[in-house]
Amino acid sequence: MTPGSPLAISSLVFTDGPEPTLEIAGHVVGAQESSGGAGPGTASLAGARVALVGHRQELSAAVKLQPGDDRVAWRSSIPLLASRWGAPMLPAPSGRYRLELLGVDVAAHTPGPNAASLRQALPPARLYTNLFAIFASVDADGTVSVEIAPPLTDDERGAAQQARLEAAYRQSPAPLANAVFFESFYGQNASCNPLAIDREFAATRPDVLRYWSVADASVVVPEGSIALIDGSAEWWRIRGSARLLVVNDWLRKRYRRRRGQKVLQTWHGTPLKRIALTRPGLRPRAAIATLLECSRWDFLLAQNPYSAKIFRSAYAFLGAPWQEGYPRNDVLATGDAAALRTKLGIAEGVTVILYAPTWRDDAPNDVDQLDVAAFSRELGPGFVTLIRGHSRSLRGGSDVHASNVIDVTSYPDTSDLFLVADALVTDYSSVMFDYSVTGKPIYFYTPDLDHYRDEIRGFYFDLLAVSPGPVVRGADELVAQLRNPEAATSTYATRYAAWQKRFNPRDDGTAAARVVARILGTGLLDPK
Secondary structure (H helix, E strand, O other), X not given: OOOOOOEEEEEXXXXXXXXXXXXXXXXXXXXXXXXXXXXXXXXXHOOOEEEEEOOOOEEEEEOEEEEOOOOEEEEEEEEOEEOOOOOOOEEOOOEEEEEEEEOOOHHHOOOOOOHHHHHHHXXXXXXXXXXXXXXXXXXXXXXXXXXEEOOOOOOOOOHHHHHHHHHHXXXXXXXXXXXXXXXXXXXXXXXXXXXHHHHHHHHHOOOOEEEEEEOOOOOOOOOOOEEEEOOOHHHHHHHOOEEEEEEOOOOOOOOOOOOOOEEEEOOOOOOOEOOHHHOOOOOHHHHHHHHHHHOOOOEEEEOOHHHHHHHHHHOOOOOOOEEOOOHHHOHHHHOOHHHHHHHHOOOOOOEEEEEOOOOEOOEOOOOOOOOHXXXXXXXXXXXXXXEOOOHHHOOOOOOOOXXXXXXXXXXXXXXXXXXXXXXXXXXXXXXHHHHHHXXXXXXXXXXXXXXXXXXXXXXXXXXXXXXXXXXXXXXXHHHHHHOOHHHHHHHOHHHHHHHHHHHOOOOOOOHHHHHHHHHHHOOOOOOO
């Protein structure tokens, strides 16, 4: 519990069973049983909740008071599985969670017991098979924390065990399997181009086994596919035996190229900002790492001819990129926007603004450049703002909680959000090249344009000269533009059409089918 809590902890227990919980018990500091009721100090605990608070998820339960003979006891049972965005009950994402008391003015109470006494109450670490490993600790100031980690066994966890598994992977003589190994954004979710390609395989080649590399058991994988916890023995085995690896970012852990095994790099966006070997100030070590990484790719997917040219130079890719459009955008032609709005809890009749900025190299967890809480207040009723942080901010930063704001940074797939949004607000993110498939208005909020363009990343082209929507530097101007969408639509119609012709020539709803057809055309996977 955080320092200053009116609740003293006497025990913490991780329970067994199909729905594990953290059971906490203790007594109310300074509260004594009396004939008239629970006694002083307990009234303020009405409606109080105990919570495990992480960066982007909170697990909580009510505080239950139990008056006794000499003091008021309390207990709480925090579920360690939760459902989010309509998914099944799953573990929370891996990370550190602080134990906090919510709904109470903690500062007004007498501090609870010190760190030394709290440590006596901590439960032993334990592994919930296929769910998570969990550890409790106490900081020097008395703050109780719980660490949720991927469900790796003792034979899989730690540097020494990973080195052993990697050595076995690199030496394995196992035959290749008729399977595809998918990974998106380092296993943080099942999304983007790999997800769309998975869907196409499921529809056209259900005989091909589909595996997903996931950071932990909180990640939902497509129906019919098999989740592999990153670093598990099975993860290493399948990574070394699947005939095809489909990834949208770096392979990270050292990849052993086996005869007959191929890698399709889909990447994750058409670039405005400079990437890889063309980044300003690139250091020799980073350049070498980039060259090594791209040497692992057998096939490279590009959304358009512009991207194909950039990728060839930025990654020194010697092959011919596949210019088939982006599979992740197929859903923009086939998805059900109404069902997705219901899933996200968006009321009927409101205008949905999707705010999706890129990440900052100098502040990777600083997602909210706009201050969406103030922005949504200024927009007023009739609007709801979805804020979507970049994938690199998923495990850091914190969700925004404000009226008429839904933080969708942890929502698995950005493409769904394009369907429900009536307008996009971005800055330098590649979402600008995907959202234009919808034909809906795009606005660019760029208060740090000069700094980002000239000092941080640099651009491949002049956004101001060709933008398909208004480029603004102030929030007030952005609000005014959003309240009058017809003006932006008419003013930028010609630019928008030219943008779509340049960047979306093959985003027609069938890109995944073309990509899978090319994969099958290589003969890499056995025929039916």
